[in-house]
Amino acid sequence: ADAPILVTGGAGFIGSHACKALSLAGFLPVVIDNLCTGHGDSVKWGPFYELDVRNSLAVADVISRHDIRHVMHFAASAYVGESVRNPGKYYQNNIGGMQALLDACVTAKVENLIFSSSCATYGIPESQPIREDSPQNPINPYGRTKLIGEQMIRDYAHAYGIKYATLRYFNACGADPDGELAERHDPETHLLPLAMLAAAGLHDELQIFGTDYATQDGTCVRDYIHVDDLAHGHVAALQHLLDGGASLALNLGSGKGHSVLQVLEEIENVTGRKVPARFAARRPGDPPVLTADPSLAAEVLGFHTLHSSMAQIIRDAAPFFGLSKKEAQNA
Ligand code: UFG
Structure with a gap:
């Protein structure tokens, strides 16, 4: 068994x-x-x-x-x-x-x-x-x-x-590439779901939390x-x-960093839908940059990310946030 x-x-x-x-x-x-x-x-x-x-x-x-x-x-x-x-x-x-x-x-x-x-x-x-x-x-x-x-x-x-x-x-x-499982949070607070819902017109415009961080475009960077x-x-x-x-x-982690603005841009590239957004104050508790050095997991476990390009993350999650798979795949 x-x-x-x-x-x-x-x-x-x-x-x-x-x-x-x-x-x-x-x-x-x-x-x-x-x-x-x-x-x-x-x-x-x-x-x-x-x-x-x-x-x-x-x-x-x-x-x-x-x-x-x-x-x-x-x-x-x-x-x-x-x-x-x-x-x-x-x-x-x-x-x-x-x-x-x-x-x-x-x-x-x-x-x-x-x-x-x-x-x-x-x-x-x-x-x-x-x-x-x-x-x-x-x-x-x-x-x-x-x-x-x-x-x-x-x-x-x-x-x-x-x-x-x-x-x-x-x-x-992201979400199960076979579509059997999704990300479902209540309340939803995470960047990618909220941005996709906003792009689909199912949520208010996205607030971009903080534009004066010491990063390439002033918004937080995450892996x-x-x-x-x-x-x-x-x-x-x-x-x-x-x-x-x-x-x-x-x-x-994937070892790659994306700023909030880069994530929004990639959603627009992949789905062809603009993410309505406005600049807002920093959210308390947010560090400016978090990116992984993933080399130890690679060395010890042979672990490598296979699906973590921002484009695939968006394609797999899009159908669950009001953006059709077709829309996501056409891009
Ligand atoms: N962000 C916005 N607008 C939003 C939501 C998020 O600008 O409406 C920004 C955040 O400020 C942050 C980035 O998008 O810079 C990602 O935010 P998420 O809330 O999606 O994710 P967090 O980085 O805050 O949190 C996640 C997990 C936690 C984990 C944490 C580590 O939810 O469990 O990463 O930083 F601990």
Whole structure:
């Protein structure tokens, strides 16, 4: 039988794409998700338990019932802006959730843990692109909870012999190239979805947050990685641990930076639709530039992004944001 993998947050954007990648690689994803932001109809490749990760006893029970040895932990709150306004939610869900999960892993004798961390743990890095040994000084509560999560895993790993892969994502975007899964956030705050909705006339004009950053055109630069690449990065990290590889922390990014204005321009190039936009104030908690040095993941996992050109990201996501696939492909 396929080896079962517990996927917390498996009904969410990145978690659901990881479930598909796991299934294609011959694993059985066993999902727990409290559906506070996830979608039950995104769980398609294995059993589903509607369960909060903070319910440590129930989680340990699921792990034992399915004889699970390996866990991918996605369940978390993940809005930078909200974390600035409502830090308690982030400490409860992300730190409380992590501790409950780690305790369940110890109880149920889990061997390998893969954790969704973030480039937000680097804060405002001194140099770009960012290597894994860059200092981690997060500038918002979300980033702090991800950094603390990394540290908690290391402490538990040391005490109980659990192995781990901490994966620091850059900006996840795009959608399943087969169209089976989409990005669906409520509220939607991410740049690419909002810009496409605005281009389709389904949302107000886009606000460009900050035009006076020290970047080529004054707008923030991010490293956008296709969610399908990200999903395969998780499978590669799991395989690394299963093959006897050591615990590690890795960036998962494309290694390329796009400014907000460059993203809008690419949407116009690919879809032929203009993104209505206006300049607005900076959004608190936003670092000016975040781009990955992806070479360690390439070296250790053989991980390379295959779908992360901005054009493909836009083509795969466009149909879910009111822009027809045909429109996206004609360009
Ligand atoms: N932006 C706008 N207008 C918008 C939305 C976003 O100008 O309406 C800008 C932001 O200021 C930022 C860029 O577009 O410069 C990307 O913003 P997103 O909200 O799409 O993504 P973030 O970079 O803020 O956040 C993402 C993930 C987090 C992760 C973070 C790391 O959502 O989980 O990357 O920086 F931690």
